[in-house]
Amino acid sequence: MPENGSFYPRHKLVMLPGPTNVPERILLAMARPMINHRGPEFHQLYDGIIRKSREVFKTKDGEIAVVSASGTGGVEAAALNVVKPGDKVVVPVFGEFGERIVEHVKRAGGDVVEVRSPYGTAPEPAEVERAVKSAGKVKALFVVYNDTSPGVTYRWLKEVSRIAKDAGAFVVVDAISVFGGDELPQDDWKLDLVIAGAQKCLSLPPGITLLSVSKELKDYISRNPPSSTVYFDLSKYFEFNKKLEIPFTPAIPIFYALDESLNMVLEDGLDRRIERHRVAAMAYYKALEAAGLKPFVEPRVRSNVVITVEYPPGVQDAAFRDLLDKEFGVVVAGGFGSLKGKIFRIGNMGDISPINVAQTLMGIAGAFSELGVKVDASAMLAAAHEELKSLLSGQSL
Template structure:
């Protein structure tokens, strides 16, 4: 129950045992073109799709290095570890990061972002982390931010690595120019693949303003090879098979149903742990439905708690990042998460805390969880 890599369905795992094929063959072309079309349905876009053999951070680097040139200003939301990394990527590419920050546990509000935009009319791109995995915070004003980017004439880049497929993100409707998603989060595939959607506007820009030609993430090179259903470099074939099957599962469930399931499971977690007086790290209006962070009660040591969960209950949760290290634990509510995952995790968290001296009622926690989970379809 960590925030990725998440649990992977057996169907997806079994897909990886298919024979290795020539990545310059018609068979691979068929596979790759199928993945691209399925990704478009999940991203809700008619734009281009690039599938990189890389981690999610590789997708962020691809977005930044293809768009940012020395001296360019990029407005970046920073409210956790991954927003900070994005700002550092901008600076490393020679750009200037205009940072809209917020205290940990919150997200920057639109009035602050608009004020920064007003003071920096020549912003080239706006970069937002939709879901900050390090703090359990989701930026809830994507539509407003997209309008601001449009008003500025800026490219709109959304890091949706940990949330695409688990919460609403209609890429084209929101005017997103580049959207980045990880395979190992809400899509419930193994790690090692990052999917990037690219708008026609970005594609036209790159035609007349090509990025440095000698790097792995060069988007125009991927566009060229995609015309014949190939990637420029050798892809991780087993991971492509796995992604293809994971996308099949997403589309079989239906994107709206999948998002609803994530929301219900998240609410069940929040209600259950509130019943034993655990406090979420994030403010209520920005709480994530896919990564849930909770403050430890006084006297509970992070290492002992998570080790007990693992050793005695076979449940893994994540610790905190940076300033939150040792102060919070994080639950991944993503991918295949459903009633058994929620109930097992709630039971384990409550029981482990009891064993460590924080007295609470497991029955009360489960009662609250079950009230919410009753909204799920019986087959879920």
């Protein structure tokens, strides 16, 4: 540490399910000069963000609200703007972030109907449909599209959205960890509110959340603004959007970063970016299984953006991750909640590459080997290489 007390961490490969590695283009964008958040420079910046965000949300007329807050702030905003005291809200729960949505909705006064399944699985659409029908008048369905705690993606989002819309309910989706990394066409799937996070597949630093709101829900919120919040009152954001401003002081450097991230997504091509996440995820799953390790989640709901792996018997979570970090320069996450100490989690988000995959896998193999767990590194790399062929373009592992 320098004498002045400043802290400069050494460069590591950050393979967390957020925050993620931030590309140099985005870091440089944040170094731009400060501007007046009520002036023409910001108006131009925000206009571009709204336009490009709609392309990534795949919505023609969704109202975009960009809030200087973490993704949890976005979920809080959704609950406070959609739910009134006594409203019935259906929530599939298959991970810790589903549990958090239950808490958000209850704090907003909602009457929660939970549809639970064991972590590592997800409720079938038929179970959600039964809950919606038996609940009577349902105000909304809140769904975590990708729960990073078990590593589950809810693959029936389109189907349960149809079920909810047929019942006259709003559909609210926590897509914080998966926006830009998996299929999510808001208009086609009839999603009323989609929440996106910064520090996940967009490769931004933490500190900003995007909400895309359907016209139907926007009209409802504008007529019925929340009474228990000022900062998260989305009707204020809708009004300020008309003059290309934010109602409260925005985190301007992160807005610069968001604009550059959206440029990168659209230059790359959203579909291509999603496919890269899918291929890299498959490489992880195949490689880990080839090495004798066990993915935690059942195959049909495995996430493409966070890979969860069960620890072999006798391996201590802290010892493994500390070794992986200090000796191999790779940072992964442990489990939390009921999964603490049972799994580790690999983030496969944002600016990913075959080299990232290979370095992470070799670090995992090396750390387990030093802890006395036999892992076939050759089989691991061979399996990964087979899956990654379409991304390699002449590179080799």
